[in-house]
Amino acid sequence: MPAPPPDRPESTAVTPLSWWADNALVRRIRTRRDVRVAALALAVVVSVLSLLSCLLVYVIFGIVPDTPADQVVALGLPFVVPLTISPIAFVWFLGVLSELRGRSELLEQEVERRRVVESRLERLVSTDELTRLPNRRAFFTWARELRHDAVATVALLDLDHFKRINDQQGHAAGDEALRRVAGVLASVPDGQVARLGGEEFGFLFTGRTPDDVRPALESVRAALYDADHTLTASIGIAAWKPGEPIDTALVAADRAMYSAKQNGRNRVEVEPYERRTTPAPSERRAL
Secondary structure, eight states: OOOOOOOOOTTOOOOHHHHHHHOHHHHHOOSHHHHHHHHHHHHHHHHHHHHHHHHHHHHHHTOOOSSHHHHHHHHHHHHHHHHHHHHHHHHHHHHHHHHHHHHHHHHHHHHHHHHHHHHHHHHHHTBOTTTOSBBHHHHHHHHHHSOOSSOEEEEEEEETTHHHHHHHHOHHHHHHHHHHHHHHHTTOTTOEEEEEETTEEEEEEETOOHHHHHHHHHHHHHHHHHHHSSOOEEEEEEEEOTTOOHHHHHHHHHHHHHHHHHTTSSOEEEOOGGGOOOOOGGGOOOO
16 A cells, blocks of 8 residues: 655644744855855844834933933944844854754654655555465454445455465466466455465455445456466355454355355355354454
């Protein structure tokens, strides 16, 4: 299953510093010349604002320096002090932002790396190594996650006399046969298919009845035989009713599959719902 597109880490808190670190204007400040120009501009703006604030205070409270020297001090200090301190403070603050931005990027890279690793591990543990189909674990995960408020259908496919292929032609030929089978099964419409183990495969069809899926599974059976006239399969189908344990439906599909084998193999059988019974503990397939 494809991994979702990477997002920014949801757990990263938005603080004033992190907002500034991600600010587009701050990101443009990369060269020393950019730093000098930005520091000078900030110093001038702060100095002018400081001077205007002082003048406003003098006007409101009627403060008028008596001598020219006092006037120079009163008007010069609010301008000169910010003009001197602001560039130093700005450069320091910019260094903090740069460090924060670097750590933020490293954190994002680490989170993304872990997401990729987790996604690969999930695919590995849910994929059959030989056939590249989903495996038994994936099948029962689908069953657990299914919103089971409508009818669904399960089916089991077992290759007939598969042991003969391994015994007469070798395990390499058996493995190649399983890969060919997987290629046919992967094209089944509207269903999910997994290799449950050995030469047995499982199907899960949501919102479909056994009558709906039987034509598709008949086509699968015919396609397997037509491929080289050596592979045949017996398929059992059973309805999975709302609220019913998946064990019950799988045991019913098992019975239908063995009925197909007893009736000559290379056929599809459906277990009537009227025959459904709760499986004994020994019959249940553990989730």
